[in-house]
Every structure is written in structure tokens, then in C-alpha cells.
Amino acid sequence: MVIPVHDVNPVRRTPYVTYALIFANVLVFLYTPGLAGSVAGDSSLSQMCHLQGFLDHWAMVPRELIHDQLPRLVPTGEVGTGLxxxxxxxxxxxxxxxxxxxxxxxxxxxxGWLHLLGNMLFLLIFGNNVEDRMGHVRYALFYVVCGYAASYGFALLNADSGDPLIGASGAIAGVLGAYLVLYPRARVWVLVPFLVFLPLRLPAWLVLGFWFVLQAVYSSGEGVSTAGTVAYAAHVVGFLAGMLIAWPLRPGTPPPPEPRGLLFGRRARARHSW
Incomplete structure (x- = not known):
């Protein structure tokens, strides 16, 4: 898996909506009980009880969304001893x-912090250009629509699940899909783990296409022993929704600047014909 760190694709205006979304996500995380003081999301039993009650209230649950079956009992945040x-x-x-x-x-x-920071990194790198192309208001609506499409798509595929679904990754997957449609040739600096992290500059179609293929494979159950806690199907649906919504904007999108001097992380050599 490659880790994007920067794209070579300047914007014409400040991406206020992208910044506001990042700020809102960080702020909500800091007020989520039992998580802000932990790197991976591990907490004490009392904190976990508060967190579970918090998620039951605010998270999306497929069974509730599809069948309108709300829980009869929820954690109160207190710890007790029973049978x-x-x-x-x-x-x-x-x-x-x-x-x-x-x-x-x-x-x-x-x-957890890793979940948050990973999502915000992708949003920061790719969201600014999509917002620049769509405009602030349309981009905000686009983000929400992709998030809803991802959640409803996942819920329809897991209609009887009572597990909460959280995270901005479905909406951000839509941003990645739109970026792939609008700027397939833009260069993206990535870190590739191979003994050490190797910096490479790759085209967006390769970086985002590879990411999407991984999500599709994992959502089918291939390549992983279990889907675990990652809603890969939501990523796939959000990505496709972003591509479809952005497609009409493709013809009028100016191409990104063609970078010079460096190619795939190393300085390109001049070619001569003899």
C-alpha cells in the first residue's frame, strides 16, 4: 500500500470547505469519549462503555437504516457486575x-487517531483540487452525497448488521473517485514501503486506481482473512459515486501542470538520437 504525501497540482483558490471538514472531524474526535487520549483507540472498560453509548446514539447502524429497528437497550456509560x-x-x-x-x-x-489522521491526509491532498474545480458550495454538497451513497450502499449489502459504521472514508472515497476523473495525469508524491519508505512520484490514475482495486478486492473477501472493522464496500460505492458525479465536469477541467526535471522520484535524463 502506497502512502500519498503531496500532489503536484496547484489550486486557484483557498479550499475553505476542505479545511472546515478537517477541522470539524478533528474537533468531533477530541470530544468523542474514550478516544482522544489513545493512539489506536484502546481505552478502559468505563471509557469503552461511554464510547459504545455514544456510538449507539450518533453512528450509522445498517439494521436501523434499512429496517428502522432502533435498539431497546443501550450502554449508559456505567460499569456494573452481573451474572x-x-x-x-x-x-x-x-x-x-x-x-x-x-x-x-x-x-x-x-x-482512533490512526483512523482519523489517515482519512484527513487523503482529504487534504485530494480534496483541495476537487473543491477548486467544483466550487465551495457544490463541493460541500458533493461530499455529503458521496458519504450518503457509501453508507446506504454498505447498509443495503449488510442490512441485518447491528455494528455501527463510522468514519469519513466513504465521503473521502468519493473525493478520490472525482480526482481520478478530473486529474488522472496529475503527479502524486507517495511513500512506498520497501525495506524503507521510498519516495516516488506517480500519476494519479496509478495511485488511485491501485487504491480502488485494493478496496474492491478486500470488499469481496479476497486477500484478507476477514473484513474486520473496515467497511471496504462503502469505499467502493463512495468512489464510484464520486466518479459518476464528477464525470460531467471532466471536459472543462484544465490539465495539471506537467512536472519537469523529476520522474518517478529520480531526475529524468535527456534523451538523444544518434
């Missing part, structure tokens, strides 16, 4: 929940 040992105390929820609205709120929730 099966120590665990979270549960009680009827004291809040009302709208499953369609939970799709939106779930876009700003993350399961």
Missing part, C-alpha cells in the same frame, strides 16, 4: 435517533 461478570450497564435510551440523520453524523466520527 456474566463485569460489563457495561444497559438501559432504555434516553434520546431519540433518526437513522437517516445518523448517516451524516457518522461521517465525523472515527475509531
Amino acid at each position: 456474566h461478570g463485569t460489563g457495561c450497564v444497559v438501559a432504555p435510551p434516553t434520546w431519540d435517533k433518526s437513522p437517516p440523520l445518523s448517516v451524516f453524523t457518522a461521517m465525523f466520527l472515527h475509531g
Whole structure:
């Protein structure tokens, strides 16, 4: 898996929406119980009880979205001891929940610092150019639509699942799909893990195309022993939605500047004909 760090594709205007989305995601994460003080999201039992109750309220759950089956009991945030040992105390929820609205709120929730920072890195690198091409308002609507498409697509494929779905990756996958359509030839600096991290500059179609193929393979269950906690199908649906929405903008999109001097991380040599 390659790690993008920068693209050679300048923008004409400040990407205020992209910055605002990053700020909002970080701010929500800092106020998510039990996560901000942990790198990977590991917490004490009490913190996990608070987190589970928080997610039950604000995260998207496929079963709730498709069948409108809201939970009868949710963790209160307290820890108690019962017949099966120590665990979270549960009680009827004291809040009302709208499953369609939970799709939106779930876009700003993350399961740990690594989850958050990975998503924000992709959004920062690729979101500014898509916003530059679409304009601030259309880009904001585009982002939300891709997030909804990804969540509903995942929910339809997992209609009976009671596991919460969180993260901005479905919406960001839409941004990646749009970038691939609009700027396939833009160069992207990436780090490739091979003994050490090798810096290479690759075309966007290769970087994003490879990312999409991985998501598609993993969503089918190939290449991984289990899907784990990553909603690969949401990434696939969000990516395709972004491509479809951005396609009409492709003809009028100015090409990115052609970089000179460096090719695939090394200085290009002049070619001579003898």
C-alpha cells in the first residue's frame, strides 16, 4: 500500500470547505469519549462503555437504516457486575435517533487517531483540487452525497448488521473517485514501503486506481482473512459515486501542470538520437 504525501497540482483558490471538514472531524474526535487520549483507540472498560453509548446514539447502524429497528437497550456509560461478570450497564435510551440523520453524523466520527489522521491526509491532498474545480458550495454538497451513497450502499449489502459504521472514508472515497476523473495525469508524491519508505512520484490514475482495486478486492473477501472493522464496500460505492458525479465536469477541467526535471522520484535524463 502506497502512502500519498503531496500532489503536484496547484489550486486557484483557498479550499475553505476542505479545511472546515478537517477541522470539524478533528474537533468531533477530541470530544468523542474514550478516544482522544489513545493512539489506536484502546481505552478502559468505563471509557469503552461511554464510547459504545455514544456510538449507539450518533453512528450509522445498517439494521436501523434499512429496517428502522432502533435498539431497546443501550450502554449508559456505567460499569456494573452481573451474572456474566463485569460489563457495561444497559438501559432504555434516553434520546431519540433518526437513522437517516445518523448517516451524516457518522461521517465525523472515527475509531482512533490512526483512523482519523489517515482519512484527513487523503482529504487534504485530494480534496483541495476537487473543491477548486467544483466550487465551495457544490463541493460541500458533493461530499455529503458521496458519504450518503457509501453508507446506504454498505447498509443495503449488510442490512441485518447491528455494528455501527463510522468514519469519513466513504465521503473521502468519493473525493478520490472525482480526482481520478478530473486529474488522472496529475503527479502524486507517495511513500512506498520497501525495506524503507521510498519516495516516488506517480500519476494519479496509478495511485488511485491501485487504491480502488485494493478496496474492491478486500470488499469481496479476497486477500484478507476477514473484513474486520473496515467497511471496504462503502469505499467502493463512495468512489464510484464520486466518479459518476464528477464525470460531467471532466471536459472543462484544465490539465495539471506537467512536472519537469523529476520522474518517478529520480531526475529524468535527456534523451538523444544518434
